[in-house]
Amino acid sequence: MFDSFEHLIDAVSSPVTIFTFATAVFILFVTFPRQLTSKWVSLGTLFLVLAFFGIGLTDEHFRKIVSTPDNVPIVGLMFIFGYFTWFAMKKAVENDRRIEKGEPTVEQLETNDKVLVFPYLIFIEFVIALAYGAMLVIWSLWLKAPLEEPANPTVSPNPSKAPWYFLGLQEMLVYFDPWIAGVLLPTFIIIGLCAIPYIDRDPANSGFYCYKARRAVIIAYLFGFWILWILLIIMGTFLRGPNWNFFGPFEVWNVHKVVPLVNVNLSEIVFIKWLGVGLPKQWFIREWPGFAVLFLYFAIPPAVLARTALKDVYKKLEPTRYLVLVILLLVMIALPIKMYLRWAFNLKYLVAIPEFFFNI
Amino acid sequence: MNRRKFLSWFGLAWVSFGAATGGALSIVLRFLFPNVVFEPPTSFKAGLPDDYEVGGVDERWKEKFGVWMVRTAEGIYALSTICTHLGCTPNWLTNENKFKCPCHGSGFYKTGINFEGPAPRPLERYRIGLTEDGQILIDKSKKFQQEKGEWNNPESFLVC
Ligand code: FES
Numbered sequence: 001m002f003d004s005f006e007h008l009i010d011a012v013s014s015p016v017t018i019f020t021f022a023t024a025v026f027i028l029f030v031t032f033p034r035q036l037t038s039k040w041v042s043l044g045t046l047f048l049v050l051a052f053f054g055i056g057l058t059d060e061h062f063r064k065i066v067s068t069p070d071n072v073p074i075v076g077l078m079f080i081f082g083y084f085t086w087f088a089m090k091k092a093v094e095n096d097r098r099i100e101k102g103e104p105t106v107e108q109l110e111t112n113d114k115v116l117v118f119p120y121l122i123f124i125e126f127v128i129a130l131a132y133g134a135m136l137v138i139w140s141l142w143l144k145a146p147l148e149e150p151a152n153p154t155v156s157p158n159p160s161k162a163p164w165y166f167l168g169l170q171e172m173l174v175y176f177d178p179w180i181a182g183v184l185l186p187t188f189i190i191i192g193l194c195a196i197p198y199i200d201r202d203p204a205n206s207g208f209y210c211y212k213a214r215r216a217v218i219i220a221y222l223f224g225f226w227i228l229w230i231l232l233i234i235m236g237t238f239l240r241g242p243n244w245n246f247f248g249p250f251e252v253w254n255v256h257k258v259v260p261l262v263n264v265n266l267s268e269i270v271f272i273k274w275l276g277v278g279l280p281k282q283w284f285i286r287e288w289p290g291f292a293v294l295f296l297y298f299a300i301p302p303a304v305l306a307r308t309a310l311k312d313v314y315k316k317l318e319p320t321r322y323l324v325l326v327i328l329l330l331v332m333i334a335l336p337i338k339m340y341l342r343w344a345f346n347l348k349y350l351v352a353i354p355e356f357f358f359n360i
Numbered sequence: 361m362n363r364r365k366f367l368s369w370f371g372l373a374w375v376s377f378g379a380a381t382g383g384a385l386s387i388v389l390r391f392l393f394p395n396v397v398f399e400p401p402t403s404f405k406a407g408l409p410d411d412y413e414v415g416g417v418d419e420r421w422k423e424k425f426g427v428w429m430v431r432t433a434e435g436i437y438a439l440s441t442i443c444t445h446l447g448c449t450p451n452w453l454t455n456e457n458k459f460k461c462p463c464h465g466s467g468f469y470k471t472g473i474n475f476e477g478p479a480p481r482p483l484e485r486y487r488i489g490l491t492e493d494g495q496i497l498i499d500k501s502k503k504f505q506q507e508k509g510e511w512n513n514p515e516s517f518l519v520c
Contacts, residue, residue: 244465
């Protein structure tokens with residue numbers, strides 16, 4: 001019935017298009033938060049998403065993928081996270097409007113007194129925990145845990161998927177060397193999240209939802225959370241099939257799908273394609289273009305930004321904290337940059353030294 | 361209690377505390393090493409060279425020893441079934457004529473050379489030789505890595 005629609009979606013789905021589309025929606029959302037959280041736009045979006053799911057459910061393959069016990073939480077997660085992001089933004093926009101007019105914020109209207117954690121907050125949390133426990137019991141009765149046969153080291157299931165909360169990491173492994181995607185970047189994520197309160201120590205504008213006053217921070221956070229984590233989890237869950245090939249949402253998971261994935265390293269592009277000479281033997285000569293690119297990437301933006309766009313930030317944070325902030329941001333942005341380099345130029349590694357298991 | 365006596369009690373307490381902690385830790389460490397390990401022998405006899413078809417990838421030892429036997433016109437080599445990316449077991453796809461890893465999509469030619477996906481280096485080869493009775497002997501304790509130029513080593517390849 002909706003065949004042509006489904007074919008169209010499958011035809012345009014690829015890691016590039018989906019990633020770009022999501023980024024575009026994200027940019028729209030953070031640029032026009034007031035318009036996009038208004039009643040009709042919100043309801044319209046909700047309707048479109050539900051319609052997409054409704055149409056999708058008429059497709060056998062789509063139905064199977066979204067109703068696998070492993071994947072049901074991810075469907076829920078999309079809606080729940082979407083809702084909370086919308087909710088926070090809606091409140092923030094409302095407060096921004098009030099602050100502009102010099103009115104008290106919504107939270108200040110409620111009460112200006114301090115409220116004790118115990119018993120007020122704890123009590124609410126306790127009730128929620130009870131409800132949550134009950135829900136989990138029912139859930140576990142309804143959807144069976146997907147247990148498989150005993151592990152066998154010589155047989156990897158196809159596709160082999162990490163638990164859902166690690167699918168973002170698994171997706172990153174497609175673009176980065178294991179020690180970067182599996183060790184370095186997760187460490188950066190954790191350290192970065194821990195560092196937030198030390199980098200941003202400004203107590204102004206805390207205690208209520210707001211957007212305008214903390215725009216840069218909120219955008220940076222939401223980008224990392226939604227695009228670089230949740231989106232990758234969604235792609236890993238629903239769109240990665242056998243052999244970790246990419247499949248459209250309505251495309252049947254064919255084990256024999258062939259997708260050419262031939263990649264080249266930066267050194268090969270520079271020495272073979274541009275200079276027309278062979279690859280140098282020594283790795284330090286062979287890889288200097290990659291090292292140069294990396295050096296420029298981490299040296300120039302901090303210096304330039306400190307004098308231009310982030311001048312005020314630089315003043316406020318002082319050199320050390322400023323550097324930490326910029327380096328963290330650069331590492332975060334490096335992920336989509338590398339993904340686009342792969343899609344656009346089939347670039348595998350900037351620096352590739354298999355002799356030492358060192359690739360970037 | 362005078363000062364010296366106090367100090368000596370104090371020292372005793374620290375020593376016993378240290379001993380107890382050390383003891384507990386050493387037990388924990390011991391726990392990390394299994395009592396029995398079931399490791400398949402590292403070398404095995406893989407039958408006669410003629411058991412293998414020229415041009416084919418043979419999977420009969422994959423399950424038990426983690427080895428693919430590949431026979432070309434020149435001879436036989438034993439490829440490791442461990443993906444050089446993160447160690448999943450790739451599948452041999454006969455139609456596509458390549459090894460393909462289900463975890464992050466690395467692909468390897470029949471030779472073991474990586475050509476697609478994130479795997480940083482080719483699959484490893486094991487030492488291969490003949491026993492006196494003419495059978496193939498695979499020794500998994502010795503590996504040959506292409507990127508180190510070790511595939512030129514005569515032990516990595518059985519001419520037949
Ligand atoms: S483990 Fe084989 S591709 Fe990652």
